[in-house]
Amino acid sequence: MSTLTLGQALNAGLRRALEDDDHVVLLGEDIGTLGGVFRVTDGLQRDFGDTRVVDTPLSEAGIIGTAVGLAYRGFRPVCEIQFDGFIYPGFDQIVAQVAKLHARTQGRVRMPLTIRVPFGGGIGAVEHHSESPEAYFTHTSGLRVVACANPQDAYTMVRQAIASDDPVLFFEPKRRYHAKGEVDVDADLADAPPMGVATLAQRGDDVTLVTYGALVQVARDAAAAAADDGVSIEVIDLRSLSPVDYPTIEQSVRRTGRLVITHEAGQQGGVGAEIAASITERCFEFLEAAPVRITGHDVPYPPAKLEQHHLPDLDRILDGVDRVLGRPNSLTGVEG
Amino acid sequence: MTLSDGRDTDAHHRTDRPAQAASEFVQLLDPDGARVSAPGYDQWIADLDDAALLALYRDMVVIHRVDAEATALQRQGEIGLWPPLAGQEAAQVGSAHALRDDDFVFSSYREHAVAWCRGLRPEDLLKVWRGVAGSGWDPYELGMATPQIIIAAQTLHAVGYAMGIQRDGTDQAAIAYFGDGATSEGDASEALVFAATYKAPVVFFCQNNQWAISEPVGLQSPQHLAQRAAGFGIPWMRVDGNDVLAVMAATRIALERARTGGGPTYIEAVTYRMGPHTTADDPKRYRTDEELDDWRGRDPIARLEALLRSRGALDDDGASDIAREADAAAAAVRAACVSLPDPEPLSIFDHVYAEPNSHVDRQRDHYARYLAMFDEPGTGGEGGRA
Numbered sequence: 092m093s094t095l096t097l098g099q100a101l102n103a104g105l106r107r108a109l110e111d112d113d114h115v116v117l118l119g120e121d122i123g124t125l126g127g128v129f130r131v132t133d134g135l136q137r138d139f140g141d142t143r144v145v146d147t148p149l150s151e152a153g154i155i156g157t158a159v160g161l162a163y164r165g166f167r168p169v170c171e172i173q174f175d176g177f178i179y180p181g182f183d184q185i186v187a188q189v190a191k192l193h194a195r196t197q198g199r200v201r202m203p204l205t206i207r208v209p210f211g212g213g214i215g216a217v218e219h220h221s222e223s224p225e226a227y228f229t230h231t232s233g234l235r236v237v238a239c240a241n242p243q244d245a246y247t248m249v250r251q252a253i254a255s256d257d258p259v260l261f262f263e264p265k266r267r268y269h270a271k272g273e274v275d276v277d278a279d280l281a282d283a284p285p286m287g288v289a290t291l292a293q294r295g296d297d298v299t300l301v302t303y304g305a306l307v308q309v310a311r312d313a314a315a316a317a318a319d320d321g322v323s324i325e326v327i328d329l330r331s332l333s334p335v336d337y338p339t340i341e342q343s344v345r346r347t348g349r350l351v352i353t354h355e356a357g358q359q360g361g362v363g364a365e366i367a368a369s370i371t372e373r374c375f376e377f378l379e380a381a382p383v384r385i386t387g388h389d390v391p392y393p394p395a396k397l398e399q400h401h402l403p404d405l406d407r408i409l410d411g412v413d414r415v416l417g418r419p420n421s422l423t424g425v426e427g
Numbered sequence: 428m429t430l431s432d433g434r435d436t437d438a439h440h441r442t443d444r445p446a447q448a449a450s451e452f453v454q455l456l457d458p459d460g461a462r463v464s465a466p467g468y469d470q471w472i473a474d475l476d477d478a479a480l481l482a483l484y485r486d487m488v489v490i491h492r493v494d495a496e497a498t499a500l501q502r503q504g505e506i507g508l509w510p511p512l513a514g515q516e517a518a519q520v521g522s523a524h525a526l527r528d529d530d531f532v533f534s535s536y537r538e539h540a541v542a543w544c545r546g547l548r549p550e551d552l553l554k555v556w557r558g559v560a561g562s563g564w565d566p567y568e569l570g571m572a573t574p575q576i577i578i579a580a581q582t583l584h585a586v587g588y589a590m591g592i593q594r595d596g597t598d599q600a601a602i603a604y605f606g607d608g609a610t611s612e613g614d615a616s617e618a619l620v621f622a623a624t625y626k627a628p629v630v631f632f633c634q635n636n637q638w639a640i641s642e643p644v645g646l647q648s649p650q651h652l653a654q655r656a657a658g659f660g661i662p663w664m665r666v667d668g669n670d671v672l673a674v675m676a677a678t679r680i681a682l683e684r685a686r687t688g689g690g691p692t693y694i695e696a697v698t699y700r701m702g703p704h705t706t707a708d709d710p711k712r713y714r715t716d717e718e719l720d721d722w723r724g725r726d727p728i729a730r731l732e733a734l735l736r737s738r739g740a741l742d743d744d745g746a747s748d749i750a751r752e753a754d755a756a757a758a759a760v761r762a763a764c765v766s767l768p769d770p771e772p773l774s775i776f777d778h779v780y781a782e783p784n785s786h787v788d789r790q791r792d793h794y795a796r797y798l799a800m801f802d803e804p805g806t807g808g809e810g811g812r813a
Contacts, residue, residue, distance in 0.1 A: 116594070142594055148624055153583060153617035160533070160587020160601070163572060166594070168587075180613070187577050188584070195561035196573050198778035232779055232787070256781035287785065334786035 092275055098268040100242035101131045101207075103276055104249035105169065109139050115253060116161060117144045118154050119171030119207075128173055129209060129268050151181030158204050159188050167203045169253055175210040176219030176392075182227070189258045190233030205252040209265035210238070211305050211355050212402055215395040222392055223304075223356035228260045229333040229365070236333040237286055238262040240307035242272035244290075244330065251286040259286075262332075264305035289336035291343075295325035298412050299343040301352045301366060303329040306403060310353060313408040322412065332362050340366065341374050348379035349415035353403045358386040385411040451665050452697070455672040458725045460733025462672075471676035477740035483524060483671050484735055485749050487516040487728050490540040492753035493760050497539075497553060501706040505765055506556040510537045514669075514701030517727030518634045519604075520544060521674030522696070525682055526602065532571035533585035534604040535578075537634075541604065545569045549756065550763035559767050579605055579612035582631065586618045589627035589685070600685035602630040602678075608639025610655065611647045619659040619693070626690035630681040631656070633693065634668060636700035641713040656693035668696030669727040699725070772798060 095103065108115050117132060123146035126133030136144035147154050151172060158168035172178045178185075185206065192202050212221030228236045235257050239245040245263070252259035284290060292307050293314045302310045307328045314324035325343050329335065344350050350370055352363035367382035385403045393401050413420035453465050455472065475483075494512050501509040512519065519540035526532070526545075534541055539552065542564070551563040555574075562573035575581035585603035592599045609615050610633060622629050635652055637644050648655065656663040664680070666673040674696055681692035699722040703710050735741035776791035 148617075148620045150617040150620060152614055153621050156580065156583025156614060156617065157587030157590055157621050160584040160589070161591045162587075163531075163566070163584060164588045164591030164595070166591050183577065184580065184583065184614075188580055191561075192573075193781055194778045196566060196778075197560060197562065198781065199562075199565050199567065200573070201781055203781075235780070235784075257784075334784055336785070 092273045094271055095242050095246070095274045096269050096271050097239070097242045097245045097264070098129055098131050100246040100272070100274050101249055101263065102133055102135070103274070104246040105132060105135060106138070107276075108169070108250050108253040109135065109143060112167060112253075114165060114167045115143070115169060116166050117169045117171065118147050118158055119145075120147055120149055120154075120173050122146060122171050127171060129265065131207075131263075131268075132171065151177060151179075152184050155181040155184035155189060155204075155206070159184060159192070159202065162202050162204060163200060167205075167253060169205045169207065172206060172208045174220045175208055175222040175224055178208060178224060185228070185234070185258075185260075186231045190231045193257070194233060201256050202258045203253075203256045204258045205249070205255075205261050206259070207249070207261045207263060209268075210262045211264050211266060212392060212398050213266040213305060215398070217395070218392065221398065223354065223387065225260070225262055225332055226356055226361045229362055230360070234258055234260055234333065235286070235331070236260045236262070237331050238264065238304040239330070240264060240267065240292075240304055240328050242270070242274045244328075246274050246276065247278070247280065247283045248286055248330070250280055251283070254280070255286065262304060266305050267308065270308070287331045287334055287336060289330055289339040290328050291325065291339075292328040293324065293326035295323040295347070297323045297347055298349040298351060298415055299325050299327060299340065299347045300408070300412070301327045301329055301340055301350065301363075302354060303332060303362075304355070306353055306355060309403070309405055310408060313405045313412070316405060317409060317412060322416065324412065329362075335362075335366060335369070337369060337373060340370060344370055345374055345377045348377055350378070350382040351385060351408065351411045351415055352382065353385040353408050353411065355387045355402055357389040358384050359389050361386060380415040380417065383411045383414045453664060453666040453673045453677060454670050455676060456667075456670045456730055456734060458669075458730055460730040460737065462734060465673070465676075468673065468676040468680070471679045472672050475672070475675075477735070477738060480731070480735055480738075481740060483520055483675075484728070484731050484741070485752065486520045486524070486540065486544055487671065487731065488749050489753040489756045490520065490543045491516055491728060492750075492757045493543070493552070494539060496757035496760055497556070498702070498706060500553065500761060500764055501556070506553055507558055508705050508707060509556055510705045511700075511702035512537050512539050514699045514722065514727070515634055515636055516540055517671035517731070518668040518674055518696040518698045521671040522602070522604075522632055522678040522694075525675050525678035527599070527682075528570060529597075529599050530570060530682070531585075531588055531599065531601045532604065533581040533588065533601065534571065534574050535581065535606060535609070536574045536576055537606070538574065538604045542569065542571055542574075545571050549759040550767065552760055553764040554767060557764060557767055559770050579609035579614040579618075581605065582609070582615050582618035583621070585629050585631075586622045586627050586691075589622070589629035589691075590625055592628050593625070598686040600628045600630060600682050602632055602682075604632050604634065606639065607633065607635040607637065607644045607647055607652060608642065609633075610652050616659075619656065619661055619691075622691035623660045626688070628685035628688075629691045630678065630685060631661070631691060631693040632678065633695045634698055635695050636668075636698050638700055638704070638710070638714065640704040640708060641710075651695060653693055653695035661691050661693050663693040663695065665695045665697065668698030669725050669730070671727060671731055698727075
């Protein structure tokens with residue numbers, strides 16, 4: 092076991108992938124000499140050379156589009172998008188090409204791209220540096236979408252994403268880059284939970300709280316606070332946003348009867364909406380209350396001094412818990 | 428007998444070119460079929476003997492005929508849509524004949540002749556247009572990607588593929604086919620940036636057919652499209668795209684540069700789309716008969732035929748033989764098209780992912796159950812949908 096930050100764990104996972112497969116090529120802005128603006132690729136160009144760890148021109152469509160060509164040629168590109176809000180110039184190549192080429196060619200051309208995206212807020216950044224664009228991609232068939240929340244998963248899941256023959260949008264919780272944890276760097280990938288499986292971050296009996304990315308830690312803190320109040324919360328770290336591991340959520344909700352979903356992204360058309368609808372369809376008769384979503388507001392990501400009012404925090408999550416428990420909450424007495 | 432004019436003997440080893448003037452327009456075969464000399468280019472087609480010229484002619488005649496058959500099939504309701512290539516036979520056949528089998532093509536949706544020259548099977552030409560498949564052929568079998576419908580997206584794919592060639596250390600090349608309209612897309616410029624930065628072995632082959640549906644090329648650029656390449660540090664050539672020899676010479680120059688580490692080249696082949704954008708288009712709304720007549724006088728097939736006849740390489744009997752061959756190819760395409768079976772309903776779920784996917788697998792299962800209801804007596808599903 093090694094103690095690594097989430098960022099260091101990603102670095103170790105990328106290093107391992109570069110060692111394991113000559114066809115792995117990293118592409119991105121500032122990922123070479125600088126080691127990435129978050130240093131996730133630190134030292135990789137020095138050790139693997141500039142044909143495998145490639146500093147690219149400032150063009151997200153160029154990064155993704157050339158990665159498509161490299162994949163056509165049999166390579167396994169790993170693209171870094173510098174910040175969440177910078178992915179949109181590459182959006183067309185992702186949704187119109189990367190997501191569809193395998194189906195378009197009846198399975199003849201594989202697109203084993205990994206597209207790494209630091210996402211989410213809480214770091215006091217300027218506009219376009221704190222977004223949560225994951226729902227655009229969960230809405231796009233042909234893509235897998237995952238988010239890691241701790242160093243061990245960061246290490247394992249980035250290797251799984253690169254090894255996957257499907258394209259993977261890999262969301263990294265940027266405010267957790269410096270969070271430390273134990274990482275078993277020698278563990279066999281075959282022994283790790285599959286990338287599509289959700290995991291229990293905290294066992295509990297009264298309420299199921301589903302989240303991913305940076306909010307997993309906030310949800311755990313909320314569960315600890317609720318425990319002091321006699322409420323037992325089960326926290327599920329979703330890990331895979333597409334496809335969603337419904338059996339794991341369903342199993343929990345059948346026990347607790349209550350579901351809260353929380354994410355930084357806005358509510359409308361979000362991952363939480365999809366989970367709330369799907370769980371309602373799958374196990375309506377087990378629900379004691381309507382599922383509740385605690386999310387970022389449906390507003391442009393606000394300036395840094397206001398982000399505390401935008402991001403779900405411990406208290407807002409517990410307010411949602413109170414709602415599914417029918418306890419006094421912020422919406423008590425509000426109709427509709 | 429070959430086409431050498433005897434002046435340039437350093438032949439294929441030269442990849443440098445004469446100084447590029449904005450007025451440059453390379454022509455080796457004038458509209459009347461007379462061989463004209465263009466220093467720096469002549470030697471690149473000097474090896475073409477009568478047999479090679481006839482092969483170019485045959486491919487152009489055959490694909491022209493097949494193209495017309497596809498339009499007829501659309502009019503008869505056998506396919507949903509067709510983007511005719513008529514007028515662009517020389518640009519496509521000339522460049523395709525310059526390629527090696529192990530080069531890789533990334534094209535747009537009108538490059539039927541390129542696919543034909545790379546060994547397309549008749550049954551694969553119309554699968555997409557009949558709506559039975561997302562792609563007609565195996566890209567790795569033909570050395571040609573599935574044609575791209577998003578304008579200019581394939582230019583980046585070609586550059587990425589070429590970057591892969593560099594990493595594999597081979598002397599292959601990639602070629603991107605795109606049109607005048609595509610030059611305005613961001614992807615096209617970004618492809619030029621990446622190609623120039625990494626000196627990727629790629630050829631940018633722009634068929635300027637004057638029209639992007641109803642928009643004239645002047646709406647995309649106030650100067651020749653090829654000149655844009657200079658700003659990216661990429662050498663360019665502007666050639667008569669209706670002159671199969673000029674096209675072939677330019678493409679060979681570009682490919683040789685790519686194979687020998689010289690990086691990308693931009694070719695603007697000046698041609699004309701004689702037909703509509705697609706069978707759903709009505710070009711009478713935006714262009715004149717005079718313009719069409721003018722371009723009819725620069726027909727790419729007629730001028731090669733005139734050259735062949737002047738060389739004694741083709742007579743009426745020979746031309747008739749090739750016309751019959753073209754009719755047979757068109758008949759084969761038609762027969763293959765009308766006998767393409769409709770795909771199985773559940774195949775829409777195939778290959779969405781390469782690996783098992785719980786979400787799509789569940790939807791497939793549910794839809795299969797739904798369809799199965801129509802097969803079971805007593806469920807009210809007589810006349811079922813599957």
